[in-house]
Amino acid sequence: MNADADAMDGGRTRRAARLLRDLLPYLGLILLVAYFSLASDFFFNARNFERLVTDSATLILVALGMTLVILVAEIDLSVGAVVALLSVILAQAMAAGLPWPVAVLLTVLAAMAIGTLNGVITVIGQIPSFIVTLGMMAIATGLAFIFTGAISVPILDETFLDLFYSVSLLGVPVPLMIVVVAFAALVVMLGRTAFGRELFAIGANIEAARLSGIAVRRNKIAVFAVMGLLVGVGAVLSASRLGSGAPGSSPSLTLDAIAAVIIGGASLFGGRASMVRTLLGALLIAVLNNGMVLLNVNVDSQFIVKGLIILLAVVLERLASAGGR
Structure with missing residues (x-):
């Protein structure tokens, strides 16, 4: 009888935790928007929402990529430092006289090279990704400061600045358009392609995936x-x-991106993730950042709040998976 009662209690705990885990990004986002709308006169207006979406584009893109990795x-702990380094490379390339399209291309290629290198060392070297x-x-942090002498490099190309921040096409800001295209492509990739199915299989059981003929090494390197x-x-x-390449420009990006994925219900042990829920998690973090700035909450307190949210999401994930045992 006691064993049956314990099993029933465990089942109820697991179901409740799963429900809370699944609802966390939705309820959290709604509650934060409601709270900041009441707490600040400057939050709930079109201009702030446009700025919020535009400013959070980098976070959303990185969180979507982190979803694949998780x-x-x-895991990828380098993203914040790499974004800062790449912004420096971009700014210095344009300062050296390269046209902005060439500088952008070089920056993206450098980013892919760094990601691929992370993947190769992790997979071929069999070294934990963290x-x-x-x-x-x-390395990225050190290089960014060496390249700049700890001084931001201004970007003076008005065409570049306008196109990627100020310009709207058909009334939609360019950063938002980029996010929508990336999001749609990744949703299709995960849900409609063999590659996406293989990623789920690798995360769920890497040995079973390998025995079934899935190219585990190649796919993991591709993810990075x-x-x-x-x-x-x-x-x-x-x-x-920012209008510049700054060596310390993304201090909380890594934490924010990982938080967005965890809030979205992904398992840190692999095998379960959702681009839609990661997007909601990223928007929740973006609203949290925006609202706390409007309320003049200091940076240290912001980290504490984010840490508590991450812990809540992890605890719910643990309870949902283990039934409270």
């Missing part, structure tokens, strides 16, 4: 390359928003 049971990307974070592509595009948008 889906295959890996160690590899932690090392890359340190796609992560690099999205980081590169995000760096371009970040540089256009």
